[in-house]
Amino acid sequence: MNFLKKFFSSESKFKSYEKSGEVLKNPVTTKEQREEAIDALEKVSPEFAIPQLLKRFEIVVDSGIIDTREKERCMKIIVSHREHAKELIKINLSSKKRISWQMKIAEKIFDENEYKDILIKNLNTDMQVFDEDVLERNTEILLALKELSDEKIVDIAQKFLQSRDEHVRMAALECLEEQASHIQQAKQIILDLLLQTPNDDNSRFLGVATEVAKKHGWI
Numbered sequence: 001m002n003f004l005k006k007f008f009s010s011e012s013k014f015k016s017y018e019k020s021g022e023v024l025k026n027p028v029t030t031k032e033q034r035e036e037a038i039d040a041l042e043k044v045s046p047e048f049a050i051p052q053l054l055k056r057f058e059i060v061v062d063s064g065i066i067d068t069r070e071k072e073r074c075m076k077i078i079v080s081h082r083e084h085a086k087e088l089i090k091i092n093l094s095s096k097k098r099i100s101w102q103m104k105i106a107e108k109i110f111d112e113n114e115y116k117d118i119l120i121k122n123l124n125t126d127m128q129v130f131d132e133d134v135l136e137r138n139t140e141i142l143l144a145l146k147e148l149s150d151e152k153i154v155d156i157a158q159k160f161l162q163s164r165d166e167h168v169r170m171a172a173l174e175c176l177e178e179q180a181s182h183i184q185q186a187k188q189i190i191l192d193l194l195l196q197t198p199n200d201d202n203s204r205f206l207g208v209a210t211e212v213a214k215k216h217g218w219i
Helices: 001-024 031-042 046-058 065-080 082-095 100-109 112-121 132-145 150-164 165-179 182-194 203-215
Strands: none
Touching: 001 031, 001 046, 031 046, 046 065, 046 082, 065 082, 065 100, 065 112, 082 100, 082 112, 082 182, 100 112, 100 132, 112 132, 112 150, 132 150, 132 165, 150 165, 150 182, 165 182, 165 203, 182 203
């Protein structure tokens, strides 16, 4: 009897927390409603709070300042539950379209090598895929990886120079430019780009690569 009472009590609490999460992912809610939901979730156990707080990152509200402040507050609460948050952040990073805030959280709760590996793992290297969400995720991750340094990053970024999407190619080039300050191989990859024959598809990209090389005095 005690077990059943505890079970139904937990289930009831979860449904209550889930209502707060639904408020946070609904773009037509008011600032006050969202604040109230965050207040409620800040006071509960992390296993209940974190999945609901993560829902706030699924929408963007009209006021950029309010949107950022609310997301920063959710991030702060999640980061405070560091160990409880790790697995949920990994799942969220691998499954959601918008991942910029999840990456910020991951950077704070994982050590640098774990963070690096998580980002690399979440890149989609299938160059035949032309899905906007996948391309946007790849672009965001490559730009995050440029802040780190590792030969693995150079190897993976080089693959994305072959992407059909120019935004992804540019992000890969930007990533390699940063890596080149520490890793000679990255510099050589950029210089090798300049040997390609310009055409309608790559002329703008190769022009940017040339400017990068000139800026650093490589040519």
